[in-house]
Amino acid sequence: MATIVDVASLAGVSTSTVSHVLNETRHVEPETKERVMSAVKATGYRRDVLARSMRRARTDSIGLVVSDAGEPAFADMVHGVEEAAAHNGLSLLLANSAEDPARERAAVEALLDRRVDGLILARVAGSTAGLLERIRKEKKPLVLLDRLADLGGDQGQVDQVGVNNQAAMAALVDHLTSQGHERILLVSGDLRVSSLRERYDGFRAAMLTKGMAVPPELLCEGTVTAAATFDRVRPLLATPSGRPTAILACSTLLAAGALRAVQHEGLRVPGSIAFATFDGFTYSDLFQPQITTVRQPAFQLGESAVSLLLQRLENPAAPATILRLESRIEFRRSTSNSSTN
Incomplete structure:
Protein backbone atom coordinates (compact mmCIF):
# COMPACT_ATOMS: atom_id res chain seq x y z
CA MET A 1 0.00 0.00 0.00
CA ALA A 2 1.38 3.39 -1.01
CA THR A 3 2.28 5.89 1.72
CA ILE A 4 2.60 9.65 1.84
CA VAL A 5 6.37 9.15 1.71
CA ASP A 6 5.99 7.39 -1.65
CA VAL A 7 3.94 10.30 -2.99
CA ALA A 8 6.47 12.88 -1.74
CA SER A 9 9.39 10.95 -3.23
CA LEU A 10 7.77 10.62 -6.66
CA ALA A 11 6.68 14.28 -6.71
CA GLY A 12 10.06 15.51 -5.44
CA VAL A 13 8.56 17.41 -2.49
CA SER A 14 8.38 17.05 1.29
CA THR A 15 5.68 15.03 3.03
CA SER A 16 4.39 18.25 4.61
CA THR A 17 3.84 19.71 1.13
CA VAL A 18 1.84 16.63 0.16
CA SER A 19 -0.23 17.05 3.32
CA HIS A 20 -0.90 20.71 2.57
CA VAL A 21 -2.03 19.86 -0.96
CA LEU A 22 -4.36 17.07 0.12
CA ASN A 23 -5.83 18.91 3.10
CA GLU A 24 -5.81 22.38 1.53
CA THR A 25 -4.20 23.82 4.66
CA ARG A 26 -1.70 26.11 2.91
CA HIS A 27 -1.24 27.67 -0.50
CA VAL A 28 0.91 25.54 -2.80
CA GLU A 29 2.09 26.68 -6.23
CA PRO A 30 -0.09 25.24 -9.04
CA GLU A 31 2.84 23.44 -10.68
CA THR A 32 3.81 21.76 -7.41
CA LYS A 33 0.21 20.89 -6.67
CA GLU A 34 -0.14 19.28 -10.09
CA ARG A 35 2.97 17.15 -9.48
CA VAL A 36 1.65 16.00 -6.12
CA MET A 37 -1.76 15.05 -7.52
CA SER A 38 -0.14 13.19 -10.40
CA ALA A 39 1.97 11.28 -7.88
CA VAL A 40 -1.12 10.47 -5.82
CA LYS A 41 -2.79 9.02 -8.90
CA ALA A 42 0.31 7.12 -10.01
CA THR A 43 0.91 5.52 -6.61
CA GLY A 44 -2.75 4.86 -5.81
CA TYR A 45 -2.28 6.58 -2.46
CA ARG A 46 -5.37 6.90 -0.28
CA ARG A 47 -5.56 9.19 2.71
CA ASP A 48 -6.37 7.80 6.13
CA VAL A 49 -9.77 9.44 6.31
CA LEU A 50 -10.53 8.19 9.82
CA ALA A 51 -7.29 9.55 11.27
CA ARG A 52 -7.79 12.86 9.49
CA SER A 53 -11.37 13.17 10.76
CA MET A 54 -10.24 12.47 14.33
CA ARG A 55 -7.67 15.26 14.10
CA ARG A 56 -10.31 17.67 12.79
CA ALA A 57 -13.10 16.42 15.10
CA ARG A 58 -15.21 16.12 11.92
CA THR A 59 -16.13 13.13 9.78
CA ASP A 60 -17.46 15.07 6.77
CA SER A 61 -20.59 12.95 6.94
CA ILE A 62 -24.23 13.65 7.77
CA GLY A 63 -27.12 11.37 8.65
CA LEU A 64 -30.63 11.46 7.20
CA VAL A 65 -33.60 9.55 8.62
CA VAL A 66 -36.92 9.58 6.73
CA SER A 67 -40.11 7.63 7.33
CA ASP A 68 -40.42 6.20 3.81
CA ALA A 69 -37.60 6.76 1.32
CA GLY A 70 -39.68 5.11 -1.42
CA GLU A 71 -42.57 7.58 -1.24
CA PRO A 72 -42.22 10.07 -4.13
CA ALA A 73 -41.95 13.27 -2.07
CA PHE A 74 -39.47 11.76 0.38
CA ALA A 75 -37.47 10.25 -2.49
CA ASP A 76 -37.04 13.72 -3.98
CA MET A 77 -36.06 15.12 -0.58
CA VAL A 78 -33.42 12.41 -0.26
CA HIS A 79 -32.06 13.31 -3.70
CA GLY A 80 -31.92 16.97 -2.69
CA VAL A 81 -30.01 16.16 0.49
CA GLU A 82 -27.69 13.83 -1.42
CA GLU A 83 -26.93 16.40 -4.12
CA ALA A 84 -26.28 19.22 -1.64
CA ALA A 85 -24.13 16.97 0.55
CA ALA A 86 -21.98 15.87 -2.40
CA HIS A 87 -21.62 19.50 -3.56
CA ASN A 88 -20.22 20.34 -0.12
CA GLY A 89 -17.90 17.34 0.06
CA LEU A 90 -20.03 15.44 2.57
CA SER A 91 -20.93 11.77 2.66
CA LEU A 92 -24.57 10.88 3.32
CA LEU A 93 -25.72 8.03 5.54
CA LEU A 94 -29.43 7.28 4.94
CA ALA A 95 -31.86 5.34 7.13
CA ASN A 96 -35.54 4.49 6.63
CA SER A 97 -37.57 4.49 9.86
CA ALA A 98 -40.68 2.93 8.24
CA GLU A 99 -42.92 5.16 10.40
CA ASP A 100 -41.80 3.20 13.47
CA PRO A 101 -40.53 5.13 16.55
CA ALA A 102 -38.34 2.21 17.64
CA ARG A 103 -36.67 1.99 14.22
CA GLU A 104 -36.26 5.76 14.19
CA ARG A 105 -34.49 5.65 17.56
CA ALA A 106 -32.28 2.77 16.44
CA ALA A 107 -31.36 4.62 13.23
CA VAL A 108 -30.43 7.78 15.12
CA GLU A 109 -28.32 5.79 17.59
CA ALA A 110 -26.50 4.05 14.73
CA LEU A 111 -25.76 7.38 13.04
CA LEU A 112 -24.52 8.88 16.31
CA ASP A 113 -22.25 5.84 16.75
CA ARG A 114 -20.78 6.61 13.35
CA ARG A 115 -20.01 10.14 14.53
CA VAL A 116 -21.86 11.98 11.80
CA ASP A 117 -21.36 15.74 11.93
CA GLY A 118 -25.09 16.40 12.02
CA LEU A 119 -28.53 14.91 11.50
CA ILE A 120 -31.53 15.63 9.29
CA LEU A 121 -34.71 14.02 10.56
CA ALA A 122 -38.22 13.61 9.16
CA ARG A 123 -39.88 12.47 12.36
CA VAL A 124 -42.26 9.52 12.48
CA ALA A 125 -45.76 9.68 13.91
CA GLY A 126 -45.33 9.07 17.62
CA SER A 127 -41.72 10.27 17.71
CA THR A 128 -40.83 11.28 21.26
CA ALA A 129 -39.22 14.42 22.65
CA GLY A 130 -36.70 12.12 24.31
CA LEU A 131 -35.13 11.41 20.92
CA LEU A 132 -34.43 15.10 20.35
CA GLU A 133 -32.97 15.35 23.86
CA ARG A 134 -30.69 12.41 23.07
CA ILE A 135 -29.38 14.24 20.00
CA ARG A 136 -28.99 17.44 22.02
CA LYS A 137 -26.88 15.66 24.65
CA GLU A 138 -24.51 14.55 21.89
CA LYS A 139 -24.26 18.22 20.83
CA LYS A 140 -25.09 17.23 17.27
CA PRO A 141 -26.64 19.82 14.94
CA LEU A 142 -30.16 18.78 13.95
CA VAL A 143 -32.55 19.89 11.21
CA LEU A 144 -36.17 18.75 11.15
CA LEU A 145 -37.32 18.09 7.59
CA ASP A 146 -40.89 18.30 6.21
CA ARG A 147 -42.62 17.40 9.47
CA LEU A 148 -42.21 20.55 11.50
CA ALA A 149 -42.94 20.73 15.21
CA ASP A 150 -43.84 23.36 17.80
CA LEU A 151 -41.35 22.08 20.35
CA GLY A 152 -41.44 24.86 22.92
CA GLY A 153 -38.89 25.59 25.63
CA ASP A 154 -35.23 24.87 24.97
CA GLN A 155 -36.19 22.27 22.39
CA GLY A 156 -37.70 25.04 20.31
CA GLN A 157 -34.16 25.95 19.29
CA VAL A 158 -34.07 23.48 16.40
CA ASP A 159 -33.66 24.39 12.74
CA GLN A 160 -36.59 23.25 10.60
CA VAL A 161 -37.60 23.33 6.94
CA GLY A 162 -41.00 22.44 5.50
CA VAL A 163 -43.77 23.76 3.27
CA ASN A 164 -46.73 26.09 3.70
CA PRO A 297 -40.60 21.58 -3.65
CA ALA A 298 -39.19 18.34 -2.26
CA PHE A 299 -35.73 18.52 -3.86
CA GLN A 300 -35.33 22.11 -2.63
CA LEU A 301 -36.43 21.01 0.86
CA GLY A 302 -33.56 18.54 0.93
CA GLU A 303 -31.08 21.15 -0.30
CA SER A 304 -32.31 23.67 2.27
CA ALA A 305 -31.97 21.13 5.08
CA VAL A 306 -28.28 20.64 4.24
CA SER A 307 -27.77 24.40 4.03
CA LEU A 308 -29.29 24.86 7.49
CA LEU A 309 -27.14 22.06 8.87
CA LEU A 310 -23.96 23.60 7.48
CA GLN A 311 -24.90 27.00 8.90
CA ARG A 312 -25.44 25.40 12.31
CA LEU A 313 -22.04 23.67 12.13
CA GLU A 314 -20.40 27.02 11.42
CA ASN A 315 -22.36 28.95 14.04
CA PRO A 316 -23.71 26.68 16.82
CA ALA A 317 -25.01 29.61 18.90
CA ALA A 318 -27.10 31.26 16.16
CA PRO A 319 -30.90 31.53 16.65
CA ALA A 320 -32.94 28.68 15.20
CA THR A 321 -34.24 29.08 11.65
CA ILE A 322 -37.63 27.83 10.44
CA LEU A 323 -38.12 27.88 6.67
CA ARG A 324 -41.46 27.46 4.90
CA LEU A 325 -41.24 26.90 1.16
CA GLU A 326 -44.24 27.29 -1.14
CA SER A 327 -45.83 24.36 -2.96
CA ARG A 328 -46.99 24.38 -6.58
Whole structure:
Protein backbone atom coordinates (compact mmCIF):
# COMPACT_ATOMS: atom_id res chain seq x y z
CA MET A 1 0.00 0.00 0.00
CA ALA A 2 1.38 3.39 -1.01
CA THR A 3 2.28 5.89 1.72
CA ILE A 4 2.60 9.65 1.84
CA VAL A 5 6.37 9.15 1.71
CA ASP A 6 5.99 7.39 -1.65
CA VAL A 7 3.94 10.30 -2.99
CA ALA A 8 6.47 12.88 -1.74
CA SER A 9 9.39 10.95 -3.23
CA LEU A 10 7.77 10.62 -6.66
CA ALA A 11 6.68 14.28 -6.71
CA GLY A 12 10.06 15.51 -5.44
CA VAL A 13 8.56 17.41 -2.49
CA SER A 14 8.38 17.05 1.29
CA THR A 15 5.68 15.03 3.03
CA SER A 16 4.39 18.25 4.61
CA THR A 17 3.84 19.71 1.13
CA VAL A 18 1.84 16.63 0.16
CA SER A 19 -0.23 17.05 3.32
CA HIS A 20 -0.90 20.71 2.57
CA VAL A 21 -2.03 19.86 -0.96
CA LEU A 22 -4.36 17.07 0.12
CA ASN A 23 -5.83 18.91 3.10
CA GLU A 24 -5.81 22.38 1.53
CA THR A 25 -4.20 23.82 4.66
CA ARG A 26 -1.70 26.11 2.91
CA HIS A 27 -1.24 27.67 -0.50
CA VAL A 28 0.91 25.54 -2.80
CA GLU A 29 2.09 26.68 -6.23
CA PRO A 30 -0.09 25.24 -9.04
CA GLU A 31 2.84 23.44 -10.68
CA THR A 32 3.81 21.76 -7.41
CA LYS A 33 0.21 20.89 -6.67
CA GLU A 34 -0.14 19.28 -10.09
CA ARG A 35 2.97 17.15 -9.48
CA VAL A 36 1.65 16.00 -6.12
CA MET A 37 -1.76 15.05 -7.52
CA SER A 38 -0.14 13.19 -10.40
CA ALA A 39 1.97 11.28 -7.88
CA VAL A 40 -1.12 10.47 -5.82
CA LYS A 41 -2.79 9.02 -8.90
CA ALA A 42 0.31 7.12 -10.01
CA THR A 43 0.91 5.52 -6.61
CA GLY A 44 -2.75 4.86 -5.81
CA TYR A 45 -2.28 6.58 -2.46
CA ARG A 46 -5.37 6.90 -0.28
CA ARG A 47 -5.56 9.19 2.71
CA ASP A 48 -6.37 7.80 6.13
CA VAL A 49 -9.77 9.44 6.31
CA LEU A 50 -10.53 8.19 9.82
CA ALA A 51 -7.29 9.55 11.27
CA ARG A 52 -7.79 12.86 9.49
CA SER A 53 -11.37 13.17 10.76
CA MET A 54 -10.24 12.47 14.33
CA ARG A 55 -7.67 15.26 14.10
CA ARG A 56 -10.31 17.67 12.79
CA ALA A 57 -13.10 16.42 15.10
CA ARG A 58 -15.21 16.12 11.92
CA THR A 59 -16.13 13.13 9.78
CA ASP A 60 -17.46 15.07 6.77
CA SER A 61 -20.59 12.95 6.94
CA ILE A 62 -24.23 13.65 7.77
CA GLY A 63 -27.12 11.37 8.65
CA LEU A 64 -30.63 11.46 7.20
CA VAL A 65 -33.60 9.55 8.62
CA VAL A 66 -36.92 9.58 6.73
CA SER A 67 -40.11 7.63 7.33
CA ASP A 68 -40.42 6.20 3.81
CA ALA A 69 -37.60 6.76 1.32
CA GLY A 70 -39.68 5.11 -1.42
CA GLU A 71 -42.57 7.58 -1.24
CA PRO A 72 -42.22 10.07 -4.13
CA ALA A 73 -41.95 13.27 -2.07
CA PHE A 74 -39.47 11.76 0.38
CA ALA A 75 -37.47 10.25 -2.49
CA ASP A 76 -37.04 13.72 -3.98
CA MET A 77 -36.06 15.12 -0.58
CA VAL A 78 -33.42 12.41 -0.26
CA HIS A 79 -32.06 13.31 -3.70
CA GLY A 80 -31.92 16.97 -2.69
CA VAL A 81 -30.01 16.16 0.49
CA GLU A 82 -27.69 13.83 -1.42
CA GLU A 83 -26.93 16.40 -4.12
CA ALA A 84 -26.28 19.22 -1.64
CA ALA A 85 -24.13 16.97 0.55
CA ALA A 86 -21.98 15.87 -2.40
CA HIS A 87 -21.62 19.50 -3.56
CA ASN A 88 -20.22 20.34 -0.12
CA GLY A 89 -17.90 17.34 0.06
CA LEU A 90 -20.03 15.44 2.57
CA SER A 91 -20.93 11.77 2.66
CA LEU A 92 -24.57 10.88 3.32
CA LEU A 93 -25.72 8.03 5.54
CA LEU A 94 -29.43 7.28 4.94
CA ALA A 95 -31.86 5.34 7.13
CA ASN A 96 -35.54 4.49 6.63
CA SER A 97 -37.57 4.49 9.86
CA ALA A 98 -40.68 2.93 8.24
CA GLU A 99 -42.92 5.16 10.40
CA ASP A 100 -41.80 3.20 13.47
CA PRO A 101 -40.53 5.13 16.55
CA ALA A 102 -38.34 2.21 17.64
CA ARG A 103 -36.67 1.99 14.22
CA GLU A 104 -36.26 5.76 14.19
CA ARG A 105 -34.49 5.65 17.56
CA ALA A 106 -32.28 2.77 16.44
CA ALA A 107 -31.36 4.62 13.23
CA VAL A 108 -30.43 7.78 15.12
CA GLU A 109 -28.32 5.79 17.59
CA ALA A 110 -26.50 4.05 14.73
CA LEU A 111 -25.76 7.38 13.04
CA LEU A 112 -24.52 8.88 16.31
CA ASP A 113 -22.25 5.84 16.75
CA ARG A 114 -20.78 6.61 13.35
CA ARG A 115 -20.01 10.14 14.53
CA VAL A 116 -21.86 11.98 11.80
CA ASP A 117 -21.36 15.74 11.93
CA GLY A 118 -25.09 16.40 12.02
CA LEU A 119 -28.53 14.91 11.50
CA ILE A 120 -31.53 15.63 9.29
CA LEU A 121 -34.71 14.02 10.56
CA ALA A 122 -38.22 13.61 9.16
CA ARG A 123 -39.88 12.47 12.36
CA VAL A 124 -42.26 9.52 12.48
CA ALA A 125 -45.76 9.68 13.91
CA GLY A 126 -45.33 9.07 17.62
CA SER A 127 -41.72 10.27 17.71
CA THR A 128 -40.83 11.28 21.26
CA ALA A 129 -39.22 14.42 22.65
CA GLY A 130 -36.70 12.12 24.31
CA LEU A 131 -35.13 11.41 20.92
CA LEU A 132 -34.43 15.10 20.35
CA GLU A 133 -32.97 15.35 23.86
CA ARG A 134 -30.69 12.41 23.07
CA ILE A 135 -29.38 14.24 20.00
CA ARG A 136 -28.99 17.44 22.02
CA LYS A 137 -26.88 15.66 24.65
CA GLU A 138 -24.51 14.55 21.89
CA LYS A 139 -24.26 18.22 20.83
CA LYS A 140 -25.09 17.23 17.27
CA PRO A 141 -26.64 19.82 14.94
CA LEU A 142 -30.16 18.78 13.95
CA VAL A 143 -32.55 19.89 11.21
CA LEU A 144 -36.17 18.75 11.15
CA LEU A 145 -37.32 18.09 7.59
CA ASP A 146 -40.89 18.30 6.21
CA ARG A 147 -42.62 17.40 9.47
CA LEU A 148 -42.21 20.55 11.50
CA ALA A 149 -42.94 20.73 15.21
CA ASP A 150 -43.84 23.36 17.80
CA LEU A 151 -41.35 22.08 20.35
CA GLY A 152 -41.44 24.86 22.92
CA GLY A 153 -38.89 25.59 25.63
CA ASP A 154 -35.23 24.87 24.97
CA GLN A 155 -36.19 22.27 22.39
CA GLY A 156 -37.70 25.04 20.31
CA GLN A 157 -34.16 25.95 19.29
CA VAL A 158 -34.07 23.48 16.40
CA ASP A 159 -33.66 24.39 12.74
CA GLN A 160 -36.59 23.25 10.60
CA VAL A 161 -37.60 23.33 6.94
CA GLY A 162 -41.00 22.44 5.50
CA VAL A 163 -43.77 23.76 3.27
CA ASN A 164 -46.73 26.09 3.70
CA ASN A 165 -49.36 23.35 3.90
CA GLN A 166 -52.26 25.54 4.96
CA ALA A 167 -51.88 27.96 2.04
CA ALA A 168 -51.85 25.09 -0.46
CA MET A 169 -54.94 23.53 1.12
CA ALA A 170 -56.77 26.86 1.08
CA ALA A 171 -56.05 27.19 -2.65
CA LEU A 172 -57.40 23.67 -3.30
CA VAL A 173 -60.58 24.37 -1.34
CA ASP A 174 -61.06 27.64 -3.21
CA HIS A 175 -60.64 25.80 -6.52
CA LEU A 176 -63.13 23.05 -5.67
CA THR A 177 -65.75 25.33 -4.16
CA SER A 178 -65.53 27.58 -7.20
CA GLN A 179 -66.51 24.48 -9.21
CA GLY A 180 -69.62 24.14 -7.03
CA HIS A 181 -68.39 21.42 -4.66
CA GLU A 182 -69.69 21.63 -1.10
CA ARG A 183 -69.50 18.00 0.08
CA ILE A 184 -65.75 17.47 0.00
CA LEU A 185 -64.28 14.35 1.60
CA LEU A 186 -60.91 14.99 3.27
CA VAL A 187 -58.73 11.88 3.56
CA SER A 188 -56.23 13.13 6.13
CA GLY A 189 -54.56 10.01 7.52
CA ASP A 190 -52.59 9.91 10.78
CA LEU A 191 -52.91 13.33 12.39
CA ARG A 192 -49.90 12.68 14.63
CA VAL A 193 -47.88 13.50 11.50
CA SER A 194 -47.49 17.28 11.68
CA SER A 195 -47.69 17.88 7.93
CA LEU A 196 -50.98 15.92 7.73
CA ARG A 197 -52.32 17.79 10.75
CA GLU A 198 -51.48 21.11 9.07
CA ARG A 199 -53.38 20.04 5.94
CA TYR A 200 -56.34 18.90 8.05
CA ASP A 201 -56.42 22.19 9.97
CA GLY A 202 -55.98 24.13 6.73
CA PHE A 203 -58.97 22.34 5.18
CA ARG A 204 -61.27 23.04 8.09
CA ALA A 205 -60.19 26.69 8.28
CA ALA A 206 -60.68 27.17 4.53
CA MET A 207 -64.15 25.60 4.60
CA LEU A 208 -65.09 27.78 7.59
CA THR A 209 -63.94 30.84 5.67
CA LYS A 210 -66.29 29.79 2.86
CA GLY A 211 -69.14 29.45 5.36
CA MET A 212 -69.42 25.70 4.70
CA ALA A 213 -69.92 23.09 7.39
CA VAL A 214 -67.79 19.94 7.39
CA PRO A 215 -69.85 16.93 8.52
CA PRO A 216 -67.82 14.46 10.63
CA GLU A 217 -68.42 11.69 8.10
CA LEU A 218 -66.49 13.70 5.51
CA LEU A 219 -63.33 13.73 7.66
CA CYS A 220 -61.53 10.43 7.11
CA GLU A 221 -58.80 10.31 9.77
CA GLY A 222 -56.39 7.80 11.22
CA THR A 223 -55.63 5.46 8.32
CA VAL A 224 -51.96 4.66 7.77
CA THR A 225 -52.09 2.25 4.81
CA ALA A 226 -53.69 2.29 1.37
CA ALA A 227 -55.73 -0.81 2.28
CA ALA A 228 -57.11 0.77 5.45
CA THR A 229 -57.93 3.94 3.52
CA PHE A 230 -59.83 1.90 0.92
CA ASP A 231 -61.85 0.23 3.67
CA ARG A 232 -62.76 3.59 5.20
CA VAL A 233 -63.54 5.47 2.00
CA ARG A 234 -65.47 2.79 0.08
CA PRO A 235 -68.62 2.84 2.31
CA LEU A 236 -68.73 6.63 2.03
CA LEU A 237 -69.06 6.31 -1.75
CA ALA A 238 -71.57 3.47 -1.77
CA THR A 239 -74.72 5.55 -1.13
CA PRO A 240 -75.52 8.15 -3.81
CA SER A 241 -77.58 10.34 -1.46
CA GLY A 242 -74.72 10.94 0.98
CA ARG A 243 -71.84 10.64 -1.43
CA PRO A 244 -69.23 13.45 -1.53
CA THR A 245 -68.79 15.23 -4.84
CA ALA A 246 -65.03 15.66 -4.38
CA ILE A 247 -62.16 13.96 -2.55
CA LEU A 248 -58.99 15.58 -1.22
CA ALA A 249 -56.22 13.15 -0.24
CA CYS A 250 -53.39 14.45 1.95
CA SER A 251 -50.64 12.11 0.68
CA THR A 252 -49.74 9.71 -2.11
CA LEU A 253 -50.50 6.63 0.00
CA LEU A 254 -53.91 7.97 1.01
CA ALA A 255 -54.66 8.90 -2.60
CA ALA A 256 -53.93 5.33 -3.71
CA GLY A 257 -56.44 3.87 -1.25
CA ALA A 258 -59.09 6.47 -2.05
CA LEU A 259 -58.72 6.04 -5.81
CA ARG A 260 -59.08 2.30 -5.43
CA ALA A 261 -62.38 2.90 -3.58
CA VAL A 262 -63.56 5.22 -6.36
CA GLN A 263 -62.74 2.54 -8.92
CA HIS A 264 -64.39 -0.20 -6.84
CA GLU A 265 -67.66 1.75 -6.74
CA GLY A 266 -67.60 2.26 -10.51
CA LEU A 267 -67.34 6.05 -10.27
CA ARG A 268 -65.72 8.20 -12.94
CA VAL A 269 -63.24 11.02 -12.29
CA PRO A 270 -64.21 13.80 -12.80
CA GLY A 271 -67.61 12.85 -14.21
CA SER A 272 -68.93 11.29 -10.98
CA ILE A 273 -66.51 12.74 -8.45
CA ALA A 274 -63.62 15.23 -8.46
CA PHE A 275 -60.27 14.19 -7.04
CA ALA A 276 -57.12 16.00 -5.87
CA THR A 277 -54.10 14.99 -3.81
CA PHE A 278 -50.96 16.23 -2.13
CA ASP A 279 -47.57 14.91 -3.33
CA GLY A 280 -48.90 12.78 -6.18
CA PHE A 281 -47.53 9.84 -8.10
CA THR A 282 -44.40 9.12 -10.10
CA TYR A 283 -45.10 9.52 -13.84
CA SER A 284 -48.45 11.11 -13.01
CA ASP A 285 -48.81 12.26 -16.63
CA LEU A 286 -49.64 8.62 -17.49
CA PHE A 287 -52.82 8.74 -15.37
CA GLN A 288 -56.12 9.19 -17.16
CA PRO A 289 -57.49 11.58 -16.23
CA GLN A 290 -54.47 13.47 -14.97
CA ILE A 291 -54.86 14.29 -11.28
CA THR A 292 -54.83 17.74 -9.71
CA THR A 293 -51.81 17.65 -7.40
CA VAL A 294 -50.06 19.81 -4.82
CA ARG A 295 -46.35 19.39 -5.54
CA GLN A 296 -43.96 20.05 -2.70
CA PRO A 297 -40.60 21.58 -3.65
CA ALA A 298 -39.19 18.34 -2.26
CA PHE A 299 -35.73 18.52 -3.86
CA GLN A 300 -35.33 22.11 -2.63
CA LEU A 301 -36.43 21.01 0.86
CA GLY A 302 -33.56 18.54 0.93
CA GLU A 303 -31.08 21.15 -0.30
CA SER A 304 -32.31 23.67 2.27
CA ALA A 305 -31.97 21.13 5.08
CA VAL A 306 -28.28 20.64 4.24
CA SER A 307 -27.77 24.40 4.03
CA LEU A 308 -29.29 24.86 7.49
CA LEU A 309 -27.14 22.06 8.87
CA LEU A 310 -23.96 23.60 7.48
CA GLN A 311 -24.90 27.00 8.90
CA ARG A 312 -25.44 25.40 12.31
CA LEU A 313 -22.04 23.67 12.13
CA GLU A 314 -20.40 27.02 11.42
CA ASN A 315 -22.36 28.95 14.04
CA PRO A 316 -23.71 26.68 16.82
CA ALA A 317 -25.01 29.61 18.90
CA ALA A 318 -27.10 31.26 16.16
CA PRO A 319 -30.90 31.53 16.65
CA ALA A 320 -32.94 28.68 15.20
CA THR A 321 -34.24 29.08 11.65
CA ILE A 322 -37.63 27.83 10.44
CA LEU A 323 -38.12 27.88 6.67
CA ARG A 324 -41.46 27.46 4.90
CA LEU A 325 -41.24 26.90 1.16
CA GLU A 326 -44.24 27.29 -1.14
CA SER A 327 -45.83 24.36 -2.96
CA ARG A 328 -46.99 24.38 -6.58
CA ILE A 329 -50.50 23.26 -7.53
CA GLU A 330 -51.00 21.47 -10.83
CA PHE A 331 -54.66 21.86 -11.76
CA ARG A 332 -55.58 18.92 -13.99
CA ARG A 333 -58.66 17.23 -15.48
CA SER A 334 -59.57 15.36 -12.28
CA THR A 335 -61.08 18.53 -10.81
CA SER A 336 -62.50 20.06 -13.99
CA ASN A 337 -66.23 20.55 -14.54
CA SER A 338 -66.07 18.59 -17.79
CA SER A 339 -64.40 15.24 -18.42
CA THR A 340 -63.44 16.51 -21.86
CA ASN A 341 -61.29 19.43 -20.63
